[in-house]
Amino acid sequence: MVTAEQVWDALSEIPDPEIPVISLVDLGVIRDVGVENGTVRVGFTPTFLGCPALEVMRDAMAERIRGLGAEPKIEVLMDDSWSTDRITPAGREKLRESGFAPPAPREASAPTLVQLQSNVFRCPYCGSTETRLDNIFGPTPCRSVRYCTSCRQPFEQFKTI
């Protein structure tokens, strides 16, 4: 009989399809795991609703669960209960090591342009906060592009959601 712990372990081996340095568990998008009579139910939230990797992630989770000999039931939760604050400390460190600045904490109100244009965002390479916003948008919906005027490197900033 499969346990929830075995399921979490199996899911922690699935990389994010767009940022493979971090797993779905590190990203905090797996909200809960329930095991009952050979069926494993997983509640899962996409980072952004337009995420093109949604089906890929759902299939990858289903495959891992079948690999444990259980029947998967993946529920996509489309509410506001996930935030970038749920990225684990280990996940944040993996992001930073790979040149993605981890997201700033979510605040009560939505982030503003003035905040994004201020120099409080830290360069993942040299640690300087002398960074400027180059583009609110980036290679995927979850990232912005910034430039560090200290070490002269462009880098990607995970958006706060």
Add this chain to the structure above:
Amino acid sequence: MRSLLEIADDELVLGWRDSEWTGIAPLLEEDVAFSSIAQNEIGHARALYELVARERGTTADELAFDRAPDAYRCSRLVELRLLDWEKTIARHYLYEQADAERLERLKRSDDAEVAGLAAKIDREEAYHRMHAQMWFDRLHGEPRFTSAVEALRPFVDAGRDEHTAELSELWDEMTMVRRSQPAGTKW
């Protein structure tokens, strides 16, 4: 559910219009920005269609692509093909303002699922609003931009029963792949 369908249709059609800048925007940053905004809007449309589809016993794809153009509930504002930068920015600015107001209303919905989805959509839209604000600050007071805003403003509350010929042209393009396969094909 009727208002959800209106928003879904707006976001789908605007997503297609925004994606028309992919590859040809005047700045590379804007190519990235409008492509990303388009992707988000279509993602919102999908999530909203799924809620409506469940209620009506149909599917999100059927709602998005199998209705005739005159059955869509989108605003004429999003239907227009606007490949002039100042007009695109004018629409972006007007749309994001109107969208923010209705999302605030939906976030207070008694239906927890609707309120939750609206809250998630609004988190993403905050970045669209910042982008619209950034361009508004840049172009504010420029005559071409001012005229574009004034020309488009009447479309914001112009009703949803009448549609433009531009919607039919877009519909042809948008549904072409789906219509190329027999009805009932699994995608």
